[in-house]
Amino acid sequence: MAGPGGRVKHLWTSRPWLQEGTWLVATMLLSLMVVAWAMQLWDAPLRVPFAPGGDGLMALTSIKDMIENGWYLTNPSLAAPHGQDLFDFAGFGADNLQWGIIKVLSLGIRDPGLLLNAYFLLGFPLVGGSAFIVLRYFRISRPAALVGSVLFAILPYHFAHGEGHLMLSNYFAVPAGCWLILRALLGTPFMKRKRGSTGMRGWCAWGNAGVVVACVLVGGSTLYYAVFTMVLLVLSAVVRTATVRSWRALIPAAGGFAGVGVVLLVNLSPGLIYRAMHGANTVAAVRNPQESEAYSFSLTQLLLPVDAHRLAPLAELRQNWVSKTMAFGENGNQLGFLLAATFVSVLVALCVWALTGSRKISNPLVGAAAVGAFLVFLLGTFGGISSIIAYLISPQIRAWGRLTPFLAFFCVILLALALDWCRRRWAKRRYGVAGGAALLAAVAVVGVLDQTSPFFIPAYTANAAAWQIDANFVQQIEQTVPKGSEILQLPLHPFPEAGPVGTMGDYDHLAGYAHSQGLRWSYGAVKGRPEDWTTQAAGLPIRRLLPAAATAGFAGLWVDRNAYPDHGAGIEASIHRVLGPSASSFISEGGRRVFYDLQPLGRRLRATRTKAQLAAIAHALIEPTMVAYGEGFYQEEGDARHHWRWAARRATLTLTNPGHAVARVRITSVLRGTSGARVVVTEDGKVARTLLLGNGQAPVDLVVPVKPGRTTITLATNGLNNAPPTDPRELYLQLDQLSILDTGLAGAR
Secondary structure (H helix, E strand, C coil): CCCHHHHHHHHHHHCHHHHHHHHHHHHHHHHHHHHHHHCCHHHCCCCCCCCCCCHHHHHHHHHHHHHHHCCCCEECCCCCCCCEECCCCHHHCCCHHHHHHHHHHHCCCCCHHHHHHHHHHHHHHHHHHHHHHHHHHCCCCHHHHHHHHHHHHCCHHHHHHCCCCHHHHCCCHHHHHHHHHHHHHHCCCCCCCCCCCCCHHHHCCHHHHHHHHHHHHHHHHCHHHHHHHHHHHHHHHHHHHHHHCCHHHHHHHHHHHHHHHHHHHHHHHHHHHHHHHHCCCCCCCCCCCCHHHHCCECHHHHHCCCCCCCCHHHHHHHHHHHHHCCCCCCCCCCCCHHHHHHHHHHHHHHHHHHHHCCCCCCCHHHHHHHHHHHHHHHHHECCCHHHHHHHHCCCCCCCHHHHHHHHHHHHHHHHHHHHHHHHHHHCCCCCHHHHHHHHHHHHHHHHHHHHCCHHHCCCHHHHHHHHHHHHHHHHHHHHHCCCCCEEEEECCCCECCCCCECCECCCHHHHHHHHCCCCEECCCCECCCCCCCHHHHCCCCHHHHHHHHHHCCEEEEEEEHHHCCCCCHHHHHHHHHHHCCCCCEEECCCCCEEEEECHHHHHHHHHHCCHHHHHHHHHHHHCCCEEEECCCECCCEECCCCEEEEECCEEEEEEEECCCCCEEEEEEEEEECCCCCEEEEEECCEEEEEEECHHHEEEEEEEEEECCEEEEEEEEECCCCCCCCCCCCCCCEEEEEEEEEEHHHHHCC
16 A cells, blocks of 8 residues: 555646646745745835826726725716726726726735735736646646746836736736637647537537637726737738638637627727717827827847846946937836847848748747747837828727737747757756756746846835825824815816826825825816816916805815925915915925815805805816817926917817806917917807917907807918927917816806
């Protein structure tokens, strides 16, 4: 009878699934151990986000919203008083599978910062495990698959996108997408029926189940990876069909395209339904074709080392390029030395195969992975196929440099195959097994040291200190105003993707909600929707804005001094003229933010105005006539001192009155353009005014009656294009200090 050791050995050798599972778990644990070392997690306060500002705040507040309200697309605590709807923005991220995982985690982790950090860290074993499964499908040895998977999990891309791009950094769907692409290139049938079986049972096979799982992973995790996979499947179909010269070669790619597309459509359905009900938003998340080139990658980006590389000459090389390049794109596109060398070998091998005319490749997977890598490069490189898609089809997928994990995974396959080849060649030699193990260890160590750097270690101490300052400040606000109070945040900043103002980051206003319990914040209404009253109110002087806000129910005022060039001195002087020199206020530690109590002002206004007057003022502020900048207008530009919009030769804006009575809207600006040119202003097709740009400018002061529904204003000029040769836009008119305000706010003084 065999002893315990014999039984364990028998169990191990007779259960392949046990061996695979053990190696899979080892891969996932090793990926997590490497990132723990690379980020020095033993120093991390895990309840403080690794990236507590910028896009990281967006991810944090969405997670907090899920914990508090059940899901992340609506939030009653933001965009006060109406509440936030993210369907126009996050609703088209197509990442509901990942949000589902976060939802499950939220049942046990109730702290938003801890949950954000936990999911980010979970991404490393998820990516490593996904890669290992695909590598093993292609019969790559377990040791080589482990090494390749860990290197894939710790790509610089993973750290660079981090918590700010939480769903992109967790790219566990990429190996599944590459698997579908390789099957299309190899001509593997999309689905197989079991031999000798009939009915639906014939389709119940592990291979078919894998295809379904892959389609769900790719189509359900992120819009970018789903679209990338679908486009690469189309390119793969073209290559495969040209190779075998049969239309049947289209079937594997067409099946994968349809499978991913169906899941993606289901994933996008909440946003699509919202758009069908409320109409398209022509302002939020609008992309321009030229962005597809600005956010692509280049060969140089792929081959350069990571920031702050451990070797000083390589770190200096990287910094020198960063300081001089005009096509930086997004950070994190570096492949690392090993995968970069593999990709260069792919390019050289393709040239050799083309010149020699050789078609003999012992392992078809080598050729398929090489072609896959080359197709990714053609698609994602600066001025590549992605630019054609942006200009001819749609520019909405703008950051094609995010194809980097696809390119990296094809290179991982080739690197792992090369490692297995070396190990087989050495196996029969003396110490060959030890040599193969040493090779794998050396590759792993070099890869880990090369792909990571101190640059990826968060500033734990500074982050924790800033985090605590914000928490203390918000706690003081909560002690000043009643629970459920609305807080007005200055400056009135558009959402989303409005860019920084001064040294205030784009999403820094979300810090209030991130630390509060029971308060409601003015920031966060998606621009282009009726809930976004702050865009129209941004041009109001303080003497009108504060009384109107207090009338509408706002109990407090939050001012971020970092947004102002004078650190808030001017705006605070205006605030004191309205509230009085002895207004109740307090300042955050370090002096960045100041809070004013608006409750006394609200009480004074309610005592001196009728209910009808108060209702009219509140309505004009929080339910204003909406302004949509249409064809011919470009995004707003400016700084803390002034702002402007450029317009083409002919530009149109639409005023939408959500009420039942005629509203009167005042439009003021200074038009700048060609000296002596004329500008014709029309309202619903009727000429309202003709302006002459004497000395290249003319003031505008129009009061437009806006009936319930929509009114169209058009500006047309006979001037010249003022754009420099390097600017692809048509810059005929500059609307400086453009302000569009409801005259109903005249009573708010």
